[in-house]
Amino acid sequence: MPAFDFDLFVIGGGSGGVRAARFAGQRGVRVALAEDRQLGGTCVNVGCIPKKLYSYAAEYAEGFADAAGYGWRMPARPTLDWEVLKTNRAQSIGHLNGIYGRLLSGANVQQIQGRARLVDANTVEVTHADGHASRHTAAVILIATGGRPWVPELPGRELAVVSDDVFDLPVFPRRLVVVGGGYIGCEFASIFHGMGAEVTLLYRGEQILRGFDDEVRDFVAEEMRKAGVDVRVQAQVTRIEAAGNARRVHLADGTTLEADVVLYATGRRANTEGLGLEAVGVRTDARGAIEIGAHFATSAPGIYALGDVVGGLELTPVALAEGMALVDHLFGPLPGHARRTMNYDDIPTAVFTHPPIGTVGLTESAAREKCGAIRVYRSDFRPLQHSLSGRSQRSLVKLVVDDATDRVVGAHMVGADAGEIIQGFAVAIKAGATKAQFDATIGIHPTSAEEFVTLREVTRT
Numbered sequence: 001m002p003a004f005d006f007d008l009f010v011i012g013g014g015s016g017g018v019r020a021a022r023f024a025g026q027r028g029v030r031v032a033l034a035e036d037r038q039l040g041g042t043c044v045n046v047g048c049i050p051k052k053l054y055s056y057a058a059e060y061a062e063g064f065a066d067a068a069g070y071g072w073r074m075p076a077r078p079t080l081d082w083e084v085l086k087t088n089r090a091q092s093i094g095h096l097n098g099i100y101g102r103l104l105s106g107a108n109v110q111q112i113q114g115r116a117r118l119v120d121a122n123t124v125e126v127t128h129a130d131g132h133a134s135r136h137t138a139a140v141i142l143i144a145t146g147g148r149p150w151v152p153e154l155p156g157r158e159l160a161v162v163s164d165d166v167f168d169l170p171v172f173p174r175r176l177v178v179v180g181g182g183y184i185g186c187e188f189a190s191i192f193h194g195m196g197a198e199v200t201l202l203y204r205g206e207q208i209l210r211g212f213d214d215e216v217r218d219f220v221a222e223e224m225r226k227a228g229v230d231v232r233v234q235a236q237v238t239r240i241e242a243a244g245n246a247r248r249v250h251l252a253d254g255t256t257l258e259a260d261v262v263l264y265a266t267g268r269r270a271n272t273e274g275l276g277l278e279a280v281g282v283r284t285d286a287r288g289a290i291e292i293g294a295h296f297a298t299s300a301p302g303i304y305a306l307g308d309v310v311g312g313l314e315l316t317p318v319a320l321a322e323g324m325a326l327v328d329h330l331f332g333p334l335p336g337h338a339r340r341t342m343n344y345d346d347i348p349t350a351v352f353t354h355p356p357i358g359t360v361g362l363t364e365s366a367a368r369e370k371c372g373a374i375r376v377y378r379s380d381f382r383p384l385q386h387s388l389s390g391r392s393q394r395s396l397v398k399l400v401v402d403d404a405t406d407r408v409v410g411a412h413m414v415g416a417d418a419g420e421i422i423q424g425f426a427v428a429i430k431a432g433a434t435k436a437q438f439d440a441t442i443g444i445h446p447t448s449a450e451e452f453v454t455l456r457e458v459t460r461t
């Protein structure tokens with residue numbers, strides 16, 4: 001057995017990489033982690049966290065408007081100071097970067113700043129900011145390099161920005177065009193609209209948010225339109241051109257749109273370029289994502305991959321759970337703890353549109369395909385808060401039930417705090433709760449969540 005510098009070398013200090021390195025370090029394993037940007041990866045620096053902070057910023061605007069119906073008199077129309085928001089966000093994220101560094105040091109993980117590539121199945125070369133390179137050997141290598149925004153080929157694509165850029169736009173856009181109907185595009189459309197921009201969302205397909213429950217998709221599109229986002233489906237961008245300081249977006253139907261900023265949110269690709277994968281025999285698929293088999297093993301012995309770079313469910317809690325499952329597989333669980341494994345069923349998720357979506361389990365159409373006979377329960381209502389605010393926003397709650405077993409196989413919500421509410425119901429669904437058990441649960445009154453335990457109206461299909 002050759003002597004290696006480390007037992008585990010992790011490439012990428014994002015959600016999956018940091019969690020795996022830290023967990024391995026806690027087991028007394030000799031670990032190194034290379035990161036060429038900031039610790040915390042996409043989620044902390046240009047994803048979940050800054051996005052949620054900006055979503056809160058947008059919510060205040062709704063609150064100010066709603067407050068009048070509750071008797072509040074505002075001295076003047078509140079305005080957003082974009083510079084203050086950016087500075088405070090950067091400060092808060094800088095604080096998180098520091099926490100990640102301390103967590104790694106606390107677990108005795110050696111942090112190496114620089115861009116890593118594989119030299120052979122046990123050697124990683126890291127190129128540092130000053131240009132010099134260092135080589136490190138390890139028994140096991142983990143690739144957790146995540147992904148990056150992808151923009152299709154089209155004339156003028158260099159005039160568009162991507163989600164990585166949007167948090168630090170030098171000037172707040174008065175008019176914003178968002179291209180893409182996935183969750184990231186929809187979230188930014190809602191957020192920038194809430195913060196005061198005029199927003200047009202362009203999506204080439206028939207309805208935004210492909211993959212979510214169809215009724216939820218229709219409901220959210222309608223609520224976003226009611227709130228003032230110009231959601232246009234079956235809209236295909238052909239080119240972008242500069243128009244003074246602005247951008248002109250040309251559509252396939254011959255119309256044009258002008259905006260200060262065009263944000264492309266048309267998907268992401270795995271960060272696999274320049275990693276030296278071919279040389280060591282790590283196979284990737286047509287989109288560049290690393291192919292893995294059981295226990296996150298790549299096609300090259302001793303090399304593993306997880307998180308967004310493998311192109312599965314691209315969510316932070318998934319990358320974290322994968323990191324922990326891999327460490328238990330490679331080095332065993334901590335004494336007294338059960339071995340963690342990965343289970344991809346019933347993973348809850350939220351979309352921070354305004355109003356937000358929370359969802360867990362099967363959509364109505366997926367349930368019909370999987371279970372055959374199903375029952376669907378739904379309620380579409382005006383939340384109590386808006387009886388005084390005057391806002392016309394409505395909420396939707398929906399349960400999908402397997403008719404044969406009475407098990408609730410899907411729960412979906414559109415409305416305030418949907419993510420917070422669905423997280424709790426996800427435990428029940430993961431535990432196999434039946435509709436009868438939902439019905440036997442007493443509601444908390446007055447809340448929107450109580451609708452989930454009082455649903456009576458049924459559609460059988």
Ligand code: FAD
Nearest residue numbers: 012014015016036041042047116145146307308314315316
């Ligand atoms: P990353 O977090 O991307 O980390 C990879 C790291 O590897 C990066 O820091 C990168 O710099 C580094 N790296 C890459 N190549 C190299 C190299 N050669 N050498 C050294 N370092 C390298 N998920 C949620 O669960 N909830 C959300 O609300 C949510 N919102 C999102 C919003 C946006 C705008 C985006 C873009 C993503 C969002 N996500 C959300 C997804 C989430 O951020 C990712 O699923 C998660 O960060 C994946 O973790 P990871 O460890 O696989 O990769």
